[in-house]
Structures are given as structure tokens and as C-alpha cells.
Amino acid sequence: MDFKGMKRRDFLKNMGVAGLTAFVASSPWVSAFSESARTQKEKIRLGIIGPGSRGRHLMHFLCKNPKVEVAALCDIYRPSIDAALRLAPGAKVYADYRQLLDDRSVDGVFVATPLNAHYPIVMDAFDAGKHVFCEKSIGYTIEECFRMYNKHLETGLIFFTGQQRLFDPRYLKAMEMVHAGIFGEVNAIRTFWNRNDDWRRQVPSPELERLINWRLYRESSKGLMTELACHQLQIGSWALQKIPETVMGHGAITYWKDGREVYDNISCIYTFDDGKIMTFDSVISNKFYGLEEQIMGHLGTVEPEKGRYFFEDVAPAPGFLQMLNDVERKLFDALPFAGTSWAPETANENRGEFILGERPKGDGTDLLVNAFVEAAITRRQPERIAEEGYYASALCLLGDQALQEKRALTFPDEFKIGYLNHQRTK
Numbered sequence: 001m002d003f004k005g006m007k008r009r010d011f012l013k014n015m016g017v018a019g020l021t022a023f024v025a026s027s028p029w030v031s032a033f034s035e036s037a038r039t040q041k042e043k044i045r046l047g048i049i050g051p052g053s054r055g056r057h058l059m060h061f062l063c064k065n066p067k068v069e070v071a072a073l074c075d076i077y078r079p080s081i082d083a084a085l086r087l088a089p090g091a092k093v094y095a096d097y098r099q100l101l102d103d104r105s106v107d108g109v110f111v112a113t114p115l116n117a118h119y120p121i122v123m124d125a126f127d128a129g130k131h132v133f134c135e136k137s138i139g140y141t142i143e144e145c146f147r148m149y150n151k152h153l154e155t156g157l158i159f160f161t162g163q164q165r166l167f168d169p170r171y172l173k174a175m176e177m178v179h180a181g182i183f184g185e186v187n188a189i190r191t192f193w194n195r196n197d198d199w200r201r202q203v204p205s206p207e208l209e210r211l212i213n214w215r216l217y218r219e220s221s222k223g224l225m226t227e228l229a230c231h232q233l234q235i236g237s238w239a240l241q242k243i244p245e246t247v248m249g250h251g252a253i254t255y256w257k258d259g260r261e262v263y264d265n266i267s268c269i270y271t272f273d274d275g276k277i278m279t280f281d282s283v284i285s286n287k288f289y290g291l292e293e294q295i296m297g298h299l300g301t302v303e304p305e306k307g308r309y310f311f312e313d314v315a316p317a318p319g320f321l322q323m324l325n326d327v328e329r330k331l332f333d334a335l336p337f338a339g340t341s342w343a344p345e346t347a348n349e350n351r352g353e354f355i356l357g358e359r360p361k362g363d364g365t366d367l368l369v370n371a372f373v374e375a376a377i378t379r380r381q382p383e384r385i386a387e388e389g390y391y392a393s394a395l396c397l398l399g400d401q402a403l404q405e406k407r408a409l410t411f412p413d414e415f416k417i418g419y420l421n422h423q424r425t426k
């Protein structure tokens with residue numbers, strides 16, 4: 001497909017479920033919707049375990065889906081239950097997740113507890129015969145992630161993870177372009193996520209500190225790696241269709257010295273077997289550069305988060321205009337004399353092109369959640385979706401380990417799974 005010659009109006013303007021089917025080759029999991037017309041009259045009953053901030057965000061979409069009944073809720077913190085009941089007033093409430101799992105009328109569960117609670121809940125949920133949607137990062141260690149993934153294979157139950165970029169229209173389109181070679185050979189992927197806040201939540205009473213601010217403590221979180229890097233590292237394996245071999249980096253608490261145990265300043269370098277590089281940087285005391293994944297090919301760059309792409313060979317500005325711009329910016333001490341055909345070496349400002357005609361309304365979470373519903377109804381696990389989620393978690397955990405141990409680490413062979421592994425060992 002010649003994207004370069006394509007007019008912007010030819011791009012998909014709105015990404016409905018029907019529009020998604022265009023992306024099956026590059027992103028096979030979107031096939032989850034292939035039978036959505038047939039499943040119109042079907043309904044599943046779901047339980048939400050940990051309906052805190054994210055869990056309730058997911059519930060917003062579930063409660064709008066006519067194929068879903070949010071039938072059960074479980075949380076150890078009463079205010080979370082009360083807020084969730086406002087979204088699903090008819091749901092049964094359980095204080096212990098095991099009781100919810102014993103409810104035979106529940107077909108599947110969403111697990112949105114803090115990271116350290118995911119593993120036992122997900123393993124027990126599979127044992128209880130439930131389909132599972134687990135928020136990212138899925139496990140606290142790579143081994144936990146590996147066991148969860150294998151449990152999904154053994155039981156044949158549906159397993160999705162909270163990697164919504166997999167259904168974000170900007171990312172789907174960007175990846176289709178990357179895989180079609182529009183940006184040439186991709187040799188580097190630069191990812192970063194910067195904020196300027198302490199990441200703390202207000203705590204109503206001191207004994208709740210570790211429950212409410214679980215992100216800041218090592219026993220329940222691996223900080224920026226498991227909370228943010230997880231999303232961005234997944235972009236690298238999606239783009240390059242393989243996983244990096246090694247990782248090294250540095251992490252420290254340099255600004256928010258407030259008793260937290262997780263780093264507020266991180267830089268990691270992941271390298272692929274052919275020497276290609278993916279970096280992840282995160283600092284939460286400066287938000288100027290925000291967040292982005294920059295996929296850099298020898299012909300161009302795509303920035304899916306901004307929804308833009310940039311070709312390398314941008315046409316230079318007319319010489320005279322460029323000269324005026326440069327003078328205005330005080331780049332030159334003196335005015336160089338030349339005719340209007342004079343063109344400086346600096347290229348014209350490259351404002352790029354938009355990936356989609358207009359900014360999509362969602363970030364893919366609605367589609368991800370509804371794809372899980374379709375998969376659970378049809379009992380068909382979409383190709384590669386669990387693997388993408390597994391590697392996203394495994395890679396951020398390996399990065400965290402490298403930061404903790406202050407050394408370069410190699411992705412362990414025993415934890416390689418699925419299509420990426422098969423591709424690599426062919």
C-alpha cells in the first residue's frame with residue numbers, strides 16, 4: 001500500500017468495529033470481533049475483583065455493553081465497593097475473591113487489584129473455570145507471568161491483559177504502516193513517559209497508606225517499570241515482531257525523597273539480537289516531553305501516541321523563506337548573500353502527517369474490553385493477544401531486575417513463549 005501517496009481523507013476516519021478488520025494481518029487479535037453480529041443475543045456474567053480506579057474505568061465500558069451483566073464485585077476496601085455499586089447496583093458483593101470465584105453463575109473475571117495480588121487471584125480464577133482479564137503488569141515476577149500464561153494454555157480459558165494500545169486506532173494504523181515498510185528499516189525505538197507529580201493519593205487514615213499508595217512500595221509494585229514501561233515496551237515487540245535479548249539501565253530516587261521505595265527516575269536500554277535498540281526513560285519531576293513511543297526507520301519516524309508520522313526526506317523550504325526564518329531565529333551573525341535559489345542545509349520544519357484523519361475518541365480500552373467479552377462468549381482466544389501481554393510484563397520485570405541488580409541481563413530462554421519464540425528458533 002502506498003501510504004505516502006495517499007490523501008489523508010483516504011485514511012479511516014472513524015474506527016468502529018467494522019473498520020478494525022482492516023488490521024488483522026498486522027494485529028491478528030482484532031479478529032475477536034469477527035463474530036460480533038452472531039453473538040448479538042448472547043450475554044455473559046462477569047465479576048470485578050478490585051474495582052478501584054482502573055477497575056471502575058473498565059466497568060464503565062462493561063456496563064454499556066448489552067452482552068454483559070456485571071454480576072459480582074469483590075474488594076477489601078469498602079469505599080471501592082460503594083463506588084462500584086453505583087455503576088452496577090444489582091451486583092452481588094463479596095469480601096473475599098475466593099467466594100466470588102465459587103459463584104458458578106460468573107463466567108469471567110476482571111482483576112484490577114494492585115500488582116502483588118494478581119497472581120494468586122488469576123491462578124485461582126483459572127482453576128475455578130473463569131475467563132480472565134488481568135490488568136497489567138500481570139505478575140510480580142517473570143516466573144509468575146509464565147505460570148499464569150501456561151495456566152491459560154492448560155485450561156483453554158480466555159486470557160486478556162490490560163494492554164489497551166493493542167486496540168488503539170492510532171497504534172493499529174501505525175503498526176500497519178511500520179509492517180508495510182513505510183518507514184523503512186526500523187533500527188531504534190525510543191520510548192519515554194515523563195510526569196511532574198508525586199504519584200501519591202490522599203490517604204484517609206495512616207494505616208491505609210500501603211493499600212492506597214501501593215504503587216510506591218516494593219512489596220506491591222515495581223514502580224515506573226510495571227506501571228508505565230509495561231505499555232511502552234509492548235510497542236517495541238509489536239513493531240519489530242520480536243523481543244529484545246538484553247537490558248541494562250539505571251534507576252534512582254532523585255527527587256521525591258518522601259519515604260517511597262520505587263524509583264522516580266529511570267533509564268533502560270533494551271537490545272535486540274541484531275543490535276537494534278529500544279530505550280525507556282521515565283522521570284516524574286519534569287513533564288515537558290510527556291510520553292511517546294518513537295519508532296525510527298531509515299525513511300521516517302512514527303509517533304503513535306501523538307498520532308503523527310514524519311518522513312526523512314522532507315522537502316526543503318524555498319531558500320528565501322528559509323533564510324528569513326534563520327535570520328529571525330538569529331542563527332546567523334551576518335546575512336549570507338545568495339540568490340532566491342539558495343537552500344541551507346537545515347531542512348524545512350517537518351510537521352509530519354496525521355496517522356488518522358481525526359483524533360479517535362478512545363485509547364483502545366473500550367475495544368479491548370469488548371474484545372474480551374466477544375472472546376469469552378465465543379470461547380475463542382484471539383491470536384497473539386496473551387503473548388503480547390505476557391512479553392510486555394516480562395520485559396518490564398526484567399528491566400526492573402536489571403535496575404535493582406545494576407547489571408545487564410539477558411531474557412531467560414526458559415521464559416520464552418509463543419509465536420515470538422517459535423519465530424526465533426526456526
Ligand SMILES: NC(=O)c1ccc[n+]([C@@H]2O[C@H](COP(=O)([O-])OP(=O)(O)OC[C@H]3O[C@@H](n4cnc5c(N)ncnc54)[C@H](O)[C@@H]3O)[C@@H](O)[C@H]2O)c1
Pocket residue numbers: 049050051052053054055074075076077080097112113114115117135136137162163164211212214226227
Ligand atoms: N491499563 C492501564 O492503562 C492501567 C491504568 C491504571 C491502572 N492499571 C492497573 O490496574 C490495577 C489497579 O490499579 P488502580 O489504579 O485501579 O489501583 P487502585 O488502588 O485504585 O485499585 C485497586 C483496588 O483493589 C483493591 N484490592 C487490593 N487488594 C485486594 C484483594 N486482595 N482483593 C480484592 N480487592 C483488592 C483495593 O482495595 C482497590 O480498591 C494495577 O494493576 C494497575 O497497574 C492499568
